[in-house]
Amino acid sequence: MVDWSNANGNQGKETMNQKPRFSMPPGLLLLDFIGALSAAFGIVETTNPGTLLSAHWIFPFYNWVLIIIGALLMLPLVLHMVAIARGQNQPNERQDPVRRSKR
Numbered sequence: 001m002v003d004w005s006n007a008n009g010n011q012g013k014e015t016m017n018q019k020p021r022f023s024m025p026p027g028l029l030l031l032d033f034i035g036a037l038s039a040a041f042g043i044v045e046t047t048n049p050g051t052l053l054s055a056h057w058i059f060p061f062y063n064w065v066l067i068i069i070g071a072l073l074m075l076p077l078v079l080h081m082v083a084i085a086r087g088q089n090q091p092n093e094r095q096d097p098v099r100r101s102k103r
Helices: 026-047 062-088
Strands: none
Touching: 026 062
């Protein structure tokens, strides 16, 4: 089988049609997963108290605390993805079709 990916001599260079790979750090994925579990436990405990957690772990408003902690743990991955999206949408001079004069 022939690999045509470098046939044009573009070794290590990105062409106009290629986009950079979108990668997420494993630590942020782990935080997001733990946050999703915490939020899910909080939601389940809100609808039916005492089903997942034993009486030893229950304290006043524990279900809301689980939901808020879950949301806070999921926030870093969301902010990371927003930062990547903002960085990819920065127009440069070639892409900007409208040239404005300074007044």
